[in-house]
Amino acid sequence: GIQVEQSPPDLILQEGANSTLRCNFSDSVNNLQWFHQNPWGQLINLFYIPSGTKQNGRLSATTVATERYSLLYISSSQTTDSGVYFCAVGVGDNYGQNFVFGPGTRLSVLP
């Protein structure tokens, strides 16, 4: 099956710093999304980005589908950005009902 890798596994930043999170996947996908899981376990969808670039405030994401990777950029990080960031890819029929999640990048933003 498809493999999804994320790097780095852990990241510690000072408030105000910028960061780039990477997601590599081993096969063509019809769906790629980024999620944030806050320290209390709540999962929030950040981006649907099977290709191209999107921006939402201090966050932006780029997917280069032909090279099978996606990047999540966090600028001017805040303590509320802490948590785990997951990349998930959709595979299979039915518009990719089966999401395959990467192992996540755990981000800690220090005040």
Place this chain on the structure above:
Amino acid sequence: NAGVTQTPKFRILKIGQSMTLQCTQDMNHNYMYWYRQDPGMGLKLIYYSVGAGITDKGEVPNGYNVSRSTTEDFPLRLELAAPSQTSVYFCASSYFPTGTGNTIYFGEGSWLTVV
């Protein structure tokens, strides 16, 4: 508008016991999902449903059963609990398939420990 509601939030089961995790959504979503998240890992799809009366297996369905009698409810049944089922369980829903990029909404999770 409560979104996706899961109960219970925490539960300890003994090996061999059975239980049902409840999931309800009030957004009139067609698609509903059950995922499990093991410590330090990403989520894995257990079962999903594309509408009332229609369910299908995901990546890790063994040891679980689901039903979808209404649009709102998607309970997950654990039969003969095993320690390997110790995990955090998330229910989720979306109006359109996840592959279309439609936003998927997650419940707050149910922490299950089997001892």
